[in-house]
Amino acid sequence: MSSTSTGHWAFDSWKMTQQVLDSYGFSHALTGEEAVQRQMCETRAREQQKMWWEKERTLGPGWYEDELEAGQNGFAGGFSMAAVTAVANGSSLKKLIRKGIPAQSRAKVWWSCSGAGKKEREAGEGYYANLLKLVEGKETVHTRQIDNDVHRTFPGHPWLDSEEGKTLLRRVLVAYSWRNPGVGYCQSMNYVTAFLLLVMRSEEHAFWMLATLLEDILYEDSYSGDLSGCHVETRVLGELLEKKLPRLAVLLEKLGCELALLCTEWFLCLFVKSLPPETTMRIWDVLFNEGAKVIFRVALALLKMNEANLLKTKSVGELIHLLQDATRHTYDRDELMKVAFEKLGSFPMKSILKQRRRQHPLVMAELQDRLRKHENKSS
Amino acid sequence: MRAASPAANLKVVLLGEGRVGKTSLLLRFAKDEFSDTQQATIQASFLSKKVLVDAETSVALSIWDTAGQERFHSLGPIYYRDADAALLVYDVTDKDSFDRVKSWVKELKKMAGRNIVLAIAGNKIDLDRQEELDLTEQTEYAESIGASHFTTSAKLNKGIDAVFQDLAKRALVSKRRAAAAAEAVESTLVPRRQGTLIIDERPKAPPKRSCCS
Numbered sequence: 016m017s018s019t020s021t022g023h024w025a026f027d028s029w030k031m032t033q034q035v036l037d038s039y040g041f042s043h044a045l046t047g048e049e050a051v052q053r054q055m056c057e058t059r060a061r062e063q064q065k066m067w068w069e070k071e072r073t074l075g076p077g078w079y080e081d082e083l084e085a086g087q088n089g090f091a092g093g094f095s096m097a098a099v100t101a102v103a104n105g106s107s108l109k110k111l112i113r114k115g116i117p118a119q120s121r122a123k124v125w126w127s128c129s130g131a132g133k134k135e136r137e138a139g140e141g142y143y144a145n146l147l148k149l150v151e152g153k154e155t156v157h158t159r160q161i162d163n164d165v166h167r168t169f170p171g172h173p174w175l176d177s178e179e180g181k182t183l184l185r186r187v188l189v190a191y192s193w194r195n196p197g198v199g200y201c202q203s204m205n206y207v208t209a210f211l212l213l214v215m216r217s218e219e220h221a222f223w224m225l226a227t228l229l230e231d232i233l234y235e236d237s238y239s240g241d242l243s244g245c246h247v248e249t250r251v252l253g254e255l256l257e258k259k260l261p262r263l264a265v266l267l268e269k270l271g272c273e274l275a276l277l278c279t280e281w282f283l284c285l286f287v288k289s290l291p292p293e294t295t296m297r298i299w300d301v302l303f304n305e306g307a308k309v310i311f312r313v314a315l316a317l318l319k320m321n322e323a324n325l326l327k328t329k330s331v332g333e334l335i336h337l338l339q340d341a342t343r344h345t346y347d348r349d350e351l352m353k354v355a356f357e358k359l360g361s362f363p364m365k366s367i368l369k370q371r372r373r374q375h376p377l378v379m380a381e382l383q384d385r386l387r388k389h390e391n392k393s394s
Numbered sequence: 395m396r397a398a399s400p401a402a403n404l405k406v407v408l409l410g411e412g413r414v415g416k417t418s419l420l421l422r423f424a425k426d427e428f429s430d431t432q433q434a435t436i437q438a439s440f441l442s443k444k445v446l447v448d449a450e451t452s453v454a455l456s457i458w459d460t461a462g463q464e465r466f467h468s469l470g471p472i473y474y475r476d477a478d479a480a481l482l483v484y485d486v487t488d489k490d491s492f493d494r495v496k497s498w499v500k501e502l503k504k505m506a507g508r509n510i511v512l513a514i515a516g517n518k519i520d521l522d523r524q525e526e527l528d529l530t531e532q533t534e535y536a537e538s539i540g541a542s543h544f545t546t547s548a549k550l551n552k553g554i555d556a557v558f559q560d561l562a563k564r565a566l567v568s569k570r571r572a573a574a575a576a577e578a579v580e581s582t583l584v585p586r587r588q589g590t591l592i593i594d595e596r597p598k599a600p601p602k603r604s605c606c607s
Contacts, residue, residue, distance in 0.1 A: 160412065160463060164434050167434050168433070202434050239465075241465055242468055271476075273472045279438075284437075385468075388505065
C-alpha cells in the first residue's frame, strides 16, 4: 500500500477519466473535475499536516494524549489552571481532527481518541491471543457466515484479496463473534473491519477498534438480533430530516420513500461502501473522536448537498440512484466536512439521546407486532 | 416504428439466503454482467429492465435486490411492500438455503398483498456435479404454493430470462385482474352514491406507481 497516488489517463468513450490509486489501495476512475477536487484536498491535507508536525515538534510525539484525556474527563479533576488549559486545547484538537488527521498519524490518533487503547489495557495482556486460541478450529453459525463473506469484501483490492488479508479479516471477525455473542457477526462488519485493518495495519488493533465501535461508540444493538438499533437510528435521522431539511422530508413522504432505503448502509457500514475511501476516513477521524452523532451530521450533509437535485426527482428509484451516484463521487471531502459541521446548525447530543429514548419502544413494538402477526397467522 | 411504451411498471423483489446469487442473477439479467466475486449486498438497490411478454406487450420491471443474512429480515417489509412479484432464490448445492425460501413464502403469503406473484429459482446449477439434479421436493413445494420453479445459472446465463419473463407475464395478468376488480367495485358504488349512472368504458390506464420507474 503506497501513500502516493499514481495516475494515467484513459479514454472512457464519452469523457476523459483518470485512473487513480488512492492511499488505501483502491482504484478510482476520476473525471477531470473530480481529479482537481481531490488534488485540492490533498494540498490542504499537506498544509494540515504541517500543523500536526509543528505540534509534535514543540509538544512531543504523544502531544494529543493529555488533551484527549482532559477532554474525556471534563472538569472532573477540579478547576485547576492545568485542567482549564487542557480542555481549551482539547477543543482546538477537536477542530484539528475535523480538518483531518494526517494519514501517517491516523492509526495512533484513532487508537487514543476512540478509547480503544484504554480498552485493550483494561482487558489485560494476552486477551486477544487467548481469544484466538479459544476460537481455533471452532465452527458456528457466525464462522460460516464470515467464511461466506471474507472473499467478497471489496474484491479486487490487492491486499484484501491476498491470503494475508483474508486470513486477518477472518480472524478478527471470528474473534469478535466470540467476544460478543449477542452480536456475533453481522454482514457489514466485514467491510468496517477491512478498513480498520487497512488503517491500523495491526490485527489486534483492528480488533480493539471494532470492539470500541460496537460497544462504546455506536448506538446499542445496531448490529444485533433484528438490527433494532439501526431501526432506531433511522427514525432519529427521520426526525432530524424534518427539522433540518423539511422540503426533502415532504418529498420522501410524497414518493413513499422509506428513509431506510437510503441510510441502512450508512449506519451499518459507516459510509465505507458509499463514499470514496479518503472521504470516509475523514469522517471516521471525527467519528472516533466525537461519537456516533457524526453519522447523523454526515447523512444530513449528503442529503443537503444534493437537495436541489433530489427535489427534482419523480420516483423512489430515481431518487435512490441519484443519491447513490452523487455519494459515490463525493471526492471533495473538505466540502462534505464543511457542510456537515458548519452548515447544519446545532446538534445537541441531549436531543438525540431523547429521540433515541422515544423511538426505541416504538421500534420494539413494531418488530414485536410483526413477529406476532407472522406467527399467529401462520399457526 | 417506435417501441410501444410498457403496458405496466412492475416491482419485483429478490429474496433469499445470503450468497445464493441474488445480485448475480440481477446483474446478469439487467446488464449481462457476471463476476465470480460479487460483493455482499448490504443496502438494497434496484435495476430496471424492459421485458417483452408477447409480440406486442412489454412491461418495465424494477427489480430490488436485498441483503441475505437472516437479521436483515426485519428490513424485508420495506422492500416487498407494494411489490407485484417476488423471486425467491436458493442455491441448488446448499439444501439449507431452500428453508429460507419457505420462510419467505410464509411471510409473503401473510404480510404482502394478496396479488403478489411468486417464482422460485434454484441457482448455481453450473456448480452441481450430479448428472441428474433431483429437485422433486422443491418443484412440488413450488406447485403447492402456486409458484413457478426454475433452475438458473447466473454464471452460464441459463434460465434467467425465462424466470423474469414468467414473472412479468403472470404479474401483469394479476395486476390487470386486480385493476378490473377494483373498477367493478367502483362502478357499483359510484351510481348508488350519486344517484346517476356514469358509464365509463374507456380502459383505465394502469395506476401510476409512486415508486420505481
